[in-house]
Amino acid sequence: MNKNKRFFVTTPIYYINDLPHIGHAYATFAADILARYHRSVGDQTFFLTGTDENSQKTVFAAQTAGKEIKVYTDELARRWQETWQKLGISNDDFIRTTEPRHAKVVKEIFEKIDQKGDLYKSKYEGLYCVGHEAFLKPDDLDENGLCPDHKTKPEQISEANYFFRLSKYQPALLQHFKNNPSFVEPKERYNEILNFIKGGLQDISVTRETQKWGIPSPVDPNQVVYVWFDALINYISADSSRWPADVHIIGKDILRFHAVIWPAMLLSAGYPLPKKIFAHGFFTIDGVKISKSLGNAIDPLAISEKYGVDALRYYLFKEIPFGNDGDFSFKRLEEVYNADLANGLGNLVARVAKLCEIAGLVLKPKKTKPVFDAAYKKALEELRFQDALNLIWSKITNIDRQIDQSRPWELIKKDTQQAEVVLTSFVEQIRAVQILLIPFLPETAKKIAEQFVGPKIKSAKPLFPRI
Ligand code: MSP
Numbered sequence: 209m210n211k212n213k214r215f216f217v218t219t220p221i222y223y224i225n226d227l228p229h230i231g232h233a234y235a236t237f238a239a240d241i242l243a244r245y246h247r248s249v250g251d252q253t254f255f256l257t258g259t260d261e262n263s264q265k266t267v268f269a270a271q272t273a274g275k276e277i278k279v280y281t282d283e284l285a286r287r288w289q290e291t292w293q294k295l296g297i298s299n300d301d302f303i304r305t306t307e308p309r310h311a312k313v314v315k316e317i318f319e320k321i322d323q324k325g326d327l328y329k330s331k332y333e334g335l336y337c338v339g340h341e342a343f344l345k346p347d348d349l350d351e352n353g354l355c356p357d358h359k360t361k362p363e364q365i366s367e368a369n370y371f372f373r374l375s376k377y378q379p380a381l382l383q384h385f386k387n388n389p390s391f392v393e394p395k396e397r398y399n400e401i402l403n404f405i406k407g408g409l410q411d412i413s414v415t416r417e418t419q420k421w422g423i424p425s426p427v428d429p430n431q432v433v434y435v436w437f438d439a440l441i442n443y444i445s446a447d448s449s450r451w452p453a454d455v456h457i458i459g460k461d462i463l464r465f466h467a468v469i470w471p472a473m474l475l476s477a478g479y480p481l482p483k484k485i486f487a488h489g490f491f492t493i494d495g496v497k498i499s500k501s502l503g504n505a506i507d508p509l510a511i512s513e514k515y516g517v518d519a520l521r522y523y524l525f526k527e528i529p530f531g532n533d534g535d536f537s538f539k540r541l542e543e544v545y546n547a548d549l550a551n552g553l554g555n556l557v558a559r560v561a562k563l564c565e566i567a568g569l570v571l572k573p574k575k576t577k578p579v580f581d582a583a584y585k586k587a588l589e590e591l592r593f594q595d596a597l598n599l600i601w602s603k604i605t606n607i608d609r610q611i612d613q614s615r616p617w618e619l620i621k622k623d624t625q626q627a628e629v630v631l632t633s634f635v636e637q638i639r640a641v642q643i644l645l646i647p648f649l650p651e652t653a654k655k656i657a658e659q660f661v662g663p664k665i666k667s668a669k670p671l672f673p674r675i
Contacts, residue, residue, distance in 0.1 A: 215246035215253045216453045221260040224284035225269035228291045229505030239457045245647040254450045258303035259285045260439045262422040264338045303446040313445035315426045320477040326373040332413045335362035367417040375409045377472035392467045394531040397487045401467045440470045453482040460487040489533035518649040525593040549672040560634045564665040567620045571662035578643045600644045
């Protein structure tokens with residue numbers, strides 16, 4: 209146990225123009241796994257998520273819903289929070305960028321950047337995509353002049369904005385990347401960003417003149433702060449005593465904001481940089497691209513109601529190596545559920561409990577302290593979730609094999625002493641597996657702990673009824 213070690217993990221803060229879909233749940237589950245792991249080893253853990261509300265998307269969504277914007281944002285933020293609660297997410301805080309605590313820190317950081325001489329006023333002309341909340345270049349557009357991701361026509365914008373001297377930070381960023389080879393992970397993302405920085409950075413516009421919805425710019429109250437510039441600051445505004453983050457979990461589509469603009473803002477304002485930015489991949493649903501804007505999103509709550517939250521967590525992190533793109537397939541979900549959860553883990557637990565019950569095994573009270581083996585620890589520290597799960601499941605297979613070999617159902621009849629020895633060993637091994645399951649399958653781990661606490665072990669409802 210290390211009470212003094214701190215661990216701070218974040219998810220992106222999500223736009224509230226719609227409800228959570230499986231892609232959002234993915235990042236949130238990943239952060240939850242890390243938070244639960246670090247709590248188990250005794251680290252002072254802080255897990256932050258929240259909502260990104262100062263976007264033009266919010267304005268349009270409220271209009272479409274025919275609601276006053278405050279009413280709309282409150283309702284949507286509440287529904288996001290409820291979704292995470294229902295999915296058992298263990299976040300310690302939830303930041304909304306419309307909260308005063310956020311606006312206060314945005315103002316402070318903006319002023320620090322200004323005092324550093326890193327803001328200047330200039331005219332901006334460009335193509336703005338509200339879907340991305342970012343400017344696009346003409347050659348980013350498709351053959352019809354539309355944003356290729358959102359299929360919408362970007363707005364031609366021409367206004368006098370404040371610019372942030374991003375270009376000034378190119379050398380410092382290059383140096384930081386050189387000194388910190390695991391600043392961005394996976395490795396191919398690190399290389400991608402490093403090449404992007406080497407290619408030269410352009411200053412970016414960080415205020416908007418024509419928008420009304422947002423945080424007023426402290427240097428010019430007639431403008432609002434560019435939504436990305438405000439959103440990134442959530443990681444500090446929620447609780448500045450926690451900064452710097454140990455890991456920002458994000459999707460690969462928002463990597464430049466996190467790995468280029470955000471570190472430059474922090475360098476300018478005089479804050480330490482986050483330790484790591486981990487970009488996960490994108491997944492398709494049965495082969496089709498998902499996104500809120502395309503309207504084919506799937507609801508993580510619906511899936512978890514049908515299969516259970518733990519089954520959804522297991523499938524997502526077992527099936528797709530974290531960091532890679534992947535496909536969410538309902539067929540695979542059911543296959544994996546039956547093979548690994550119903551037959552694998554569920555069957556093992558039921559089998560050992562039943563044998564203990566028949567043998568009338570009475571265990572000496574023994575509290576198993578959380579023990580994570582080195583390979584498992586390393587896998588979690590490197591966000592190799594699939595490897596950690598494979599490690600647990602190899603232990604499960606191994607216990608199954610020992611049961612088949614020692615034939616305890618026969619021992620119970622002819623050698624009760626030996627039966628007790630082998631059953632006690634299986635119980636201890638299941639307890640060890642239970643500990644390893646805590647970060648990944650928290651509900652299941654809790655059920656196993658309750659069932660295997662002793663002194664007597666009894667059969668219980670199957671953990672994962674077969675589909
Ligand atoms: N509000 C910004 C983030 C600001 S963080 C300071 C934002 N929000 S979002 O709601 O559009 O997206 C949040 C996350 O969802 C992103 O990390 C994105 O990668 C992720 N996903 C959206 N669609 C996804 C998939 N199809 N697959 C996996 N993740 C996906 O961006």
